[in-house]
Amino acid sequence: MPAPDLPSYSTLLNTPPASLQQMLSKFKSHRDTLTSKIVALRAELSQATIERDTTDNAILELCSALSPIHRMPHDILYEIFSWMIPDGWGCQPAPWYLGHISHSLRMAALAFPPLWAQVMLRDHHGVRDLSRSRSRLAEHLLRSGNSLLTVNLSWSEKSSPGTGLLLEMIVSHCVRWKKLAFTVNGNAFDFEHRMAAAKGQLPHLHAVHNISGRTIPLKMAELFLVAPKLHHVLLNDQGGSLLFPWKQISRAYFEGEFTCWLRHLPQAHNLQHLVLNLESEAEDPSQRVLLPNLRCLKVSVWGLTYVTAPHLEYLKAAACKLPEALAMLLRSECRLKLLCIRDSRDVGPVDVEDLVSVLRAVPTLASFLFTALPLDDDTDWYDYELNDLFIELAARDAASGQFTLVPHLSTFVFGLHQNPFDDEAFATMAGSRMAAPSPHRLARLVIEDVHDSAPIASALAIEWVDAEYLETVGDEYF
Structure with a gap:
C-alpha cells in the first residue's frame, strides 16, 4: 500500500x-x-x-x-601425523610423506626446517643401498637448515662400514647438536673412532642420554667434557667412564649401579634435579654426597642413603623406604614443600608409623601426594589400615589450635586404589582441615573418582580425578 x-x-x-x-x-x-x-x-x-x-x-x-584425505590409506595418514607425537628422547621420522600428499603440504614441509631437526641412525642390519641412504641423509640434513638437531644413534655389532659413513655425515653437523641419545651394543671402538670428530665441537649441546649397551671405550671418555651449554644427562652404569662438566650440570638421571658416578657428583654444585633408578645401594656412609643446590629428588626405590640436600624442596620416594627417607630429611635439614610417597607393595608395604614420622620431619610441607602403582592383575592387592594417619593429620595443638602434623599442608592427593572414606577419620580430617583459616587451610583435596564417598564429601570441595590420569600426570602438576 x-x-x-x-x-x-x-x-x-x-x-x-x-x-x-x-x-x-x-x-x-x-x-x-x-x-x-x-x-x-x-x-x-x-x-x-x-x-x-x-x-x-x-x-x-x-x-x-x-575431501581426498578421508580416502587415504591409513599408513599414509599415520606417516603424516606420527612425527608430531612427542616420544621422549626418541626421534620421530622426518615428514618425508608430506611432500607426496599435495603441493601445499610439500611447501609447508620444505619451508619449516625444524620439522627435519630430528635425525636417527638405527640400522642394525647394515646399509643395503649406501648411495641411496647417503643421498637421503644428505637431503634430510639440508632440509633441516640451521636448526639445532636432536640426534638418536644406535650402534650394534651388525653396523656395517656403510652405517659408519652415515654416522660420519651426522657427526659432521655436530656443531648443531642440541640433544644426543646413543646406545652402543657392539663394535664400540669403531663407534668411538667415528665420534671422535665431535670432541670440542659441541657448542649447542644441551642434553646427553646414554641409553644402554656395553661399556663405553675409555678413549671416548672426554667427548662431552667441553660442551658449554650441557646441563642435562641421563646415564646408566655402562657409561661410567664418560666425563662431563659436572659443575654446569643441573639435571641428571641415573640407572643401574650408581657407585661409578658417585666420585663425580661432589663437583655437581649446580645440580638441581636428580632422578635415581638404581638396582641397589651401599650402606657405607662415606659414599654420601652433599648436593647444596638440589631442589628436586626422585628415587624409584634405592638411593636415598647417598644424598644430603639442605635446600631440597621436592622429594619422591617409595613407601617401602620411609626409614631411609626420614634419615635423609633429618640429615639434610631441608624445608621440603612437596612430598610424593609412591606405594611399593611389590617390594614392601606402607608402615603408617614411619610415614607419620616422615611427615613430622617436614613441618614446611605444602603438598603431600600419596600415590599407587598402576593396577596389575599380578599384584596382591589389599587395603592399608590408614586410620592412624588420618587421626594424626587431624590432631591439633591444645594451646595454639594449629595442626600438629604438617600445619601448612594446602594440597593432599590421595591416589591409593582404596576408598579413604571407609575410615571415619578421613572425613573428619578432611572437613577439619578444609574449614581451617588460611594459611593452615587444606585448599585442594584430590581423590580418585572410582570411590563411593561419605555424605560429608558433598559438602567438601573435593577434586575427583580419574585413576589412570592420576597415575600418568606429572607430580609437578600439583
Whole structure:
C-alpha cells in the first residue's frame, strides 16, 4: 500500500483542522502498517539467516566428506601425523610423506626446517643401498637448515662400514647438536673412532642420554667434557667412564649401579634435579654426597642413603623406604614443600608409623601426594589400615589450635586404589582441615573418582580425578 500524498506546506496551513486530522490519521495508519511489515520481514530475515547458516554447515560437511584425505590409506595418514607425537628422547621420522600428499603440504614441509631437526641412525642390519641412504641423509640434513638437531644413534655389532659413513655425515653437523641419545651394543671402538670428530665441537649441546649397551671405550671418555651449554644427562652404569662438566650440570638421571658416578657428583654444585633408578645401594656412609643446590629428588626405590640436600624442596620416594627417607630429611635439614610417597607393595608395604614420622620431619610441607602403582592383575592387592594417619593429620595443638602434623599442608592427593572414606577419620580430617583459616587451610583435596564417598564429601570441595590420569600426570602438576 503506497503512502498517501502530502500537499505542500503552504496548502496545509490553509487547510481546515478537520481535514488535517483526517490526513494525520491516514499517515499514522500507514506507519503502523509499515512497522508491522518491518517486524515480519525482520523475522523472515532472521529465519532465512539461520537456514542459510545451517545450509553452509551442511555444505562444509559434504565438502569435507568428499575431501581426498578421508580416502587415504591409513599408513599414509599415520606417516603424516606420527612425527608430531612427542616420544621422549626418541626421534620421530622426518615428514618425508608430506611432500607426496599435495603441493601445499610439500611447501609447508620444505619451508619449516625444524620439522627435519630430528635425525636417527638405527640400522642394525647394515646399509643395503649406501648411495641411496647417503643421498637421503644428505637431503634430510639440508632440509633441516640451521636448526639445532636432536640426534638418536644406535650402534650394534651388525653396523656395517656403510652405517659408519652415515654416522660420519651426522657427526659432521655436530656443531648443531642440541640433544644426543646413543646406545652402543657392539663394535664400540669403531663407534668411538667415528665420534671422535665431535670432541670440542659441541657448542649447542644441551642434553646427553646414554641409553644402554656395553661399556663405553675409555678413549671416548672426554667427548662431552667441553660442551658449554650441557646441563642435562641421563646415564646408566655402562657409561661410567664418560666425563662431563659436572659443575654446569643441573639435571641428571641415573640407572643401574650408581657407585661409578658417585666420585663425580661432589663437583655437581649446580645440580638441581636428580632422578635415581638404581638396582641397589651401599650402606657405607662415606659414599654420601652433599648436593647444596638440589631442589628436586626422585628415587624409584634405592638411593636415598647417598644424598644430603639442605635446600631440597621436592622429594619422591617409595613407601617401602620411609626409614631411609626420614634419615635423609633429618640429615639434610631441608624445608621440603612437596612430598610424593609412591606405594611399593611389590617390594614392601606402607608402615603408617614411619610415614607419620616422615611427615613430622617436614613441618614446611605444602603438598603431600600419596600415590599407587598402576593396577596389575599380578599384584596382591589389599587395603592399608590408614586410620592412624588420618587421626594424626587431624590432631591439633591444645594451646595454639594449629595442626600438629604438617600445619601448612594446602594440597593432599590421595591416589591409593582404596576408598579413604571407609575410615571415619578421613572425613573428619578432611572437613577439619578444609574449614581451617588460611594459611593452615587444606585448599585442594584430590581423590580418585572410582570411590563411593561419605555424605560429608558433598559438602567438601573435593577434586575427583580419574585413576589412570592420576597415575600418568606429572607430580609437578600439583
